[in-house]
Amino acid sequence: MKILVMKFGGTSVGNAEALRQSATIVKKYLPQWDRVVVVVSAMSGVTDMLLKSAQSAASGDERTYQETIAELRSRQAGEIAALFYKSSRHAQLQATIDKYIEDLNAFCHSVYIIGEVTPRGLDMIASLGERMNARIFAALLNEYEVKSSAVDATELIVTDNTFQDAVPLMAETREKVKKNLGPLLEKGVTPVVTGFIGATREGITTTLGRGGSDYTASILGDCLDAAEVWTWTDVDGVMTADPRVVPDALVIPELSFNEVGELAYFGAKVLHPKTIRPIIERSIPLWVKNTFNPDFPGTRISQERASVPGKVTAVTTIKQLSLVTVEGRGMLGVPGIAARTFAAVARAGASVLMISQASSEQSICFLIPMQAVGRVIQSLEQEMALELSRCDIDRIWAQNDVVIVTVIGAGLRQTPGVSALVFGALGKAGINVIAIAQGSSEYSISLVVESGNADEAVRQIHREAILNGS
Numbered sequence: 001m002k003i004l005v006m007k008f009g010g011t012s013v014g015n016a017e018a019l020r021q022s023a024t025i026v027k028k029y030l031p032q033w034d035r036v037v038v039v040v041s042a043m044s045g046v047t048d049m050l051l052k053s054a055q056s057a058a059s060g061d062e063r064t065y066q067e068t069i070a071e072l073r074s075r076q077a078g079e080i081a082a083l084f085y086k087s088s089r090h091a092q093l094q095a096t097i098d099k100y101i102e103d104l105n106a107f108c109h110s111v112y113i114i115g116e117v118t119p120r121g122l123d124m125i126a127s128l129g130e131r132m133n134a135r136i137f138a139a140l141l142n143e144y145e146v147k148s149s150a151v152d153a154t155e156l157i158v159t160d161n162t163f164q165d166a167v168p169l170m171a172e173t174r175e176k177v178k179k180n181l182g183p184l185l186e187k188g189v190t191p192v193v194t195g196f197i198g199a200t201r202e203g204i205t206t207t208l209g210r211g212g213s214d215y216t217a218s219i220l221g222d223c224l225d226a227a228e229v230w231t232w233t234d235v236d237g238v239m240t241a242d243p244r245v246v247p248d249a250l251v252i253p254e255l256s257f258n259e260v261g262e263l264a265y266f267g268a269k270v271l272h273p274k275t276i277r278p279i280i281e282r283s284i285p286l287w288v289k290n291t292f293n294p295d296f297p298g299t300r301i302s303q304e305r306a307s308v309p310g311k312v313t314a315v316t317t318i319k320q321l322s323l324v325t326v327e328g329r330g331m332l333g334v335p336g337i338a339a340r341t342f343a344a345v346a347r348a349g350a351s352v353l354m355i356s357q358a359s360s361e362q363s364i365c366f367l368i369p370m371q372a373v374g375r376v377i378q379s380l381e382q383e384m385a386l387e388l389s390r391c392d393i394d395r396i397w398a399q400n401d402v403v404i405v406t407v408i409g410a411g412l413r414q415t416p417g418v419s420a421l422v423f424g425a426l427g428k429a430g431i432n433v434i435a436i437a438q439g440s441s442e443y444s445i446s447l448v449v450e451s452g453n454a455d456e457a458v459r460q461i462h463r464e465a466i467l468n469g470s
């Protein structure tokens with residue numbers, strides 16, 4: 001059976017017009033596949049509103065939580081009315097949605113009484129956006145004469161109990177998908193599955209992390225052995241750079257899984273970073289497409305893209321970082337300094353984004369999110385107190401507000417001349433590079449610049465290495 005999984009992101013299902021457009025897309029492609037499985041996000045902004053209502057209830061702000069819920073209800077009722085005002089389905093659908101709003105009210109009320117909300121409670125509340133939208137979308141497909149029904153992913157995706165960032169247990173998930181989605185597919189029904197959510201073995205609702213609906217789509221793609229997964233969003237595909245920084249950025253027609261791995265990691269907000277994990281092993285191609293420009297092909301992400309030597313595919317940044325340096329002549333040849341350094345960083349709860357060590361061993365530098373810098377320096381000073389007192393380590397210090405610029409491309413490393421192109425572009429523009437790391441993944445080179453130079457660095461590299469260099 002040739003199955004297509006299609007995921008619609010928040011803006012693609014964010015109002016009546018977008019919902020109509022997305023339903024039209026499903027109806028249009030349905031005849032080309034044996035079955036289509038739809039995954040939907042909450043309406044854009046709804047997850048934020050749900051979390052806001054929970055958090056304001058927890059902080060004792062009754063008025064804000066009640067107003068937020070009222071606003072949410074009226075927004076959804078407005079879109080539902082716009083879609084269904086002539087339909088016999090209207091009253092029934094609105095009653096279903098009202099039931100969820102009642103649940104939300106009850107959850108928030110108990111949060112308000114207790115004065116606290118746990119991650120588990122937040123997941124329960126955050127899950128309502130997708131639950132409501134799956135009902136709306138399925139009703140709309142039925143209205144379009146596509147036989148459809150809403151399915152809660154709590155009945156499909158089994159996760160651990162890391163609330164807010166749950167990890168799917170794939171073997172159990174596969175079984176549940178077969179058991180609970182299989183019969184619908186056999187009957188020719190197009191299921192509309194809630195993105196973003198899952199449940200523990202005990203049935204307690206979890207979420208896969210913000211933006212997790214992409215991940216839902218690829219998990220289902222894997223479990224159903226789908227032929228392809230398409231994620232519908234509001235841009236034409238994955239871009240060579242952030243178009244707000246580089247106005248002549250281009251859509252990338254084809255990317256390898258490895259390249260997109262680097263891109264997702266480095267903050268290009270196209271796909272949830274874990275999305276490609278489940279589909280890599282089965283080599284299921286993933287397309288990123290634009291709901292509002294549906295005839296444009298978009299970006300195809302797959303295993304088999306031939307690595308084009310030397311070709312730089314994209315340039316991207318991570319901002320708001322600090323470069324921490326541990327330096328001292330007494331570090332030379334002393335084993336364990338690096339291990340202790342990073343253990344101290346881990347104790348401070350900071351994740352390290354890039355590392356570079358001078359071969360003289362007299363300094364180690366690494367990048368961490370800027371908001372963690374105080375904790376990290378303190379933790380390092382404690383760890384190295386003895387070395388500091390003996391002057392084996394002279395200094396532990398940070399340069400704040402720096403940016404990692406990452407240049408991504410399959411086959412970058414084997415290709416002489418790419419670094420020259422990249423650093424030449426920066427040299428010509430007089431931009432100082434503070435630190436460099438060749439991505440050990442072979443798909444990227446990262447360099448650090450001051451935040452004031454970051455956008456210009458991206459523009460220069462884009463011009464020299466992507467527009468001219470290919």
Ligand code: ASP
Pocket residue numbers: 009010041042047048129195196209210211212213214
């Ligand atoms: N609705 C969820 C969020 O806003 C998941 C998603 O849209 O992918 O994070």
Ligand code: MG
Pocket residue numbers: 009010211214270272
């Ligand atoms: Mg998203």
